[in-house]
Amino acid sequence: MTVDQGLAAALRHRRYLLSAWPWRALAYAVTTLPLAGAAALGATVVAAPLLLVAAALRRGRPVDAGALAALAVVALAVVALAPLAGAPVAAVERWRLGLVDDRPVTAPGWRGLAARFTTATGWREGAYLAVLGAAVPLAYGTFGLLVLLDAALVAGPWLAGGEDRIVLLWATVDSPAEAVPYALAGLLAVPALVYLAGLLVAVQAAVTRLLLDDAPAGTALREVTRSRARLVSAYEAERRRIERDVHDGVQPRLTSLTLQLGLARLDVPDDSPVAKPLAAAHEQAKELMGTLRGIVQGIRPPQLTELGLAAAVGDLAARSVVPVTVHADLTRPVPDLVETTAWYVVSETLGNVTRHAGAGRAQVRLTRTDRLLVVEVRDDGRGGADPARGTGLTGLADRVAAADGRLLLSSPPGGPTLVRVELPCRP
Template identity: 65%
Template sequence: MTTRVTHLADALRLRHYLLTRWPWRALAYLVTTVPIAGVLCVGPLAVAAPLLAAVNGVRRDTNPVSLPLLAFLTLGALLVVAAAPLVSFPVAALERWRLGIVDGRPMPARGWPGLAARYTTATGWREAGHAFLLAGVVPLVHWVVLLAILVDLTLVAGPWLADDGNQVVLGWTSVDTPAQAVPYALLGVALLPALWYGLGVLAAAQGAATRWLLDPPADSAQLREVTRSRARLVDAYEAERRRIERDMHDAAQPRLTSLTLQLGLARLDVAEDSPAARPLAVAHDQARDLMTLIRQIVHGIRPQSLTELGLAGAVREIAEESTVPVDVRAAVDGPLPEIVETTAYYVVSECLSNVARHAGATRAGVRLARTGGRLTVEITDDGHGGADPARGTGLTGLADRVAAIGGRMLLASPTGGPTLVRVELPCRP
């Protein structure tokens, strides 16, 4: 997770939101909505106004619905629905561009798919639904908000409006003198920040609805199948990894150990001044080095400390070997799935290695916590920050490893530090 705020929904969580540029962007988004919604509401209003009049007449038994009126309403409604997929196409293109005012996340543009596709695809009707949202719901909400703003401004201006001795209505009450209006004016001033914040909430909600309708998520069935296939690949990889580990540990490593012992015994039987002594010594040393290398490879596949000590103990062992002092806090109760333990171990190992090599930190911390069905791993340091996954493959590889088992990795590393890496892994039994 980067520290840069890219859309209004996140900006609303900032403590100093009212002092940022985001309230003004929210206001610009709402104001530019007005002419678009005003044009779009003409068609539905042409049908809704006579319909409401007819319903009101029937309710009062003064004006029964005539056949021409019924035909007009039916034909008008059909024309509005039929035109919606066509009218909504340019509106959707404009809205995708305009959404950038409050949401900087990219939204793919869509070209003209053909006339038939506008009536036969879900995209066409979702865009039509967005047009009806702008034509019907948005104007009503904007009118309510505008009324609230006018009431609040009336409260603030109450002392000046009552200055000439005339009775002034301030929302739910009336006043005759400026002194009576002062408490209401103070209330109006106190409500201004809430209204300013409320405009941001309204703009964020409208932007979220726009993104949901114009940029629909991937097909849920297809997404579930992709998730299942990824889980199957991870399980297959883990099974193959365990097989390789067993083969190297149970077959290759004992045979190499035996070879090293045989070469050592042969060195004892060969005189030092023999022509074969030197090559035999070199072969013996290479066999020992190769045995050490295989142990390291086996350790890299599945660290022995992870098997013997568990996740908390293995992390403490990594911390003790780090060149930077590391404080470890672990609250992990009960067994964890093997893939979760392995992933968390390598996340801590890679992050502490990055701290030692790149962060310039004097201290680091690791926190392990299991809450419900989720394991949280946090690695912090007091270094100079500025960690960027785009500048290397380490963090990107960790993110891919975490995502492969359904977890997520968040990064906060502003320039000047500190750096926080947070990993959340599902660990349901």
């Protein structure tokens, strides 16, 4: 089981500066620079006609029509080829996104050259090139100026003095003593810059996922229909009552009956007419004990009590035939009903993946926010899951609805399939 979280969530944690996330954000930012530089060249070519016109107007000279026409043709060619050029860049960016976001990114299959210009995927990847070549350099350049300014403040005591003077926007520093307060302010600003860098990278990663996470047409999450008439009003209280009654009432009496039957068998000779029926009754009582024990455990899985939700889901993943990766971000306690419902959701969904999906691997993600526990199970199988065909999703939606949650499904033909469950966690 792997327990982790994305950069955006990590920024909200108090120990962010002491974690590996600032270094992961730095790695993402550094590897962005060559890609953004190359994309910026294309953006400059596209903007060249406007730059030519602006320069001519600023100098009061006529615009060179021939040069403008040539630049416009080149710019239009660059824009027209953007969907094609965006394909390799998008492949690299989907891979790089794993540095700051562990959620999988759905990549489209190659559908031919014409599809690059006739599908939304190709043009979204072209739009990402525009973001990478225009907005990213501007944002990174602004942040770079802030870093240089902070570095100048910190180095002020060594740079000031003699004939050297440090000119700030609001003051002029003539001596090392005058530079010390600014140096201290610069040191105090370093953590803020680290957070700002993380926020900048998180925004870039969010835009990357928005444009490059390929969701085929018709794959929007849709809520699975469930019948409120089938729900039990006091589900959790009734569950606890049944569990307590079975465990404290029926189970001890059945255990006593089994022991008495066993003792009776010892007192009855093997050749007695009642020996065989008594042995059969004893064996049936022992089988019933095992069945009852399974029912009691099934009401609330013992793994939850012993291990907690994250580890219990990890245990389910370890026993799955299909390789399953678990990502858990459970920084707050989860109510018992929500915990039990989430466990059954994962258990039933992984069972469906094994039986019906034909998947090579699956991923489970548990995220605890202020008001929700979000459970996501994704697989790379054939897709086409339909609650109306009896895959158990409707019954699972009933269980989720009993906890006041909702179940949503995305399963286009050809996959992938995503089951998302949102369970409210009231304080």
